[in-house]
Amino acid sequence: MDTKSLMIDTATLLFQQKGYKNVGVNEILKACNVTKGALYHHFPNGKEELLIACLKGLNEAITIDIEDIFKKHPSTLEAIQSMIDKLIHNLETEGTITGYTFSSIVSEMATVSEPVRQACSLLYENMERIYCDKLVTEGYSQESAFEMALWMTASIEGAMMLCLTQKSTTPLKTISKLLPTILKGRTS
Template sequence: MDTKSLIIDTATILFQQKGYKSVGLNEILKACKVTKGALYHHFPNGKEELLIACLQALNEAITTDIENIFRGHLSTKEATQSILDKLIHNLETEGTIIGYTFSSIVSEMATVSEPVRNACSALYENIQHIYCAKLVTDGFSNESASAIALLMTASIEGAMMLCLTQKSTDPLKTIAKLLPNIIKAF
């Protein structure tokens, strides 16, 4: 792995685990075993530029994963169940869903930095677009698909945050039971 990717991957994990404000550059440097010069070579504007690179990497990874899951299932209901099953499995086996959620970063930084808010917004928009496109394929109108995609995004992201704070998979399990029925109700 090249130095820039190493810095991004390491910082992403640390930001997700501890929050942006709680992680200092020295902690990132120590975890990566790189010099301050190496970090500033790749991120001359410092920590916020690194955070945006982390969010962009998360955007790509999460979007690709969701797209692959949705391509592999015939209906939105099946694809959604697959995503929820994956998240539940990750939480049960690894004790975390790091790599799939970025809500802590959003809540901490979105009102402080417009570039960070834009990076977070782009990820949510990409997720909703994937859900919406599949719902339209399932026969929903554009308006209904857009509304359901928003509900799906908010429900899944909210359930992930509740799982992390409660140290329990129950919120995702509840969403897995209810969300397919809510989709059908539209």
């Protein structure tokens, strides 16, 4: 792995685990075993530029993963439940779902940095687009599909945060259990 990729992967994990403000540049450098010069060579604007690179990497990885899941399942309900099952499995086996959650970064940085806010917004928009497109193919109107996609994004993201804080998979299991009722009959 090249130095830039190593810094992005390491910083992504650290930011997700500890939050952006709680991770110092020196901690990233030490974890990567690189110099400050290497950081500023790849990220001339420093830590915030590195964060934006991390968010872009998360965006790509999460979007690809969700698209793959949605392509494998004929319905939105099956796809979302498969995605939630994957999150639950990760939480139960790895004790975390850091590969999917970036809410801590959003809550810390979205009001402080416009470029970071935009990077976070893009990921949420990609998730909602995937959900919305699938719902439209199932007969939902564009407006209804957009509203449902927004609800699913907010519910799943909120449930992930609750799972992490409660150290329990119950919030995600509850969302999965309620989905059939919520999606039923909402095709107008």
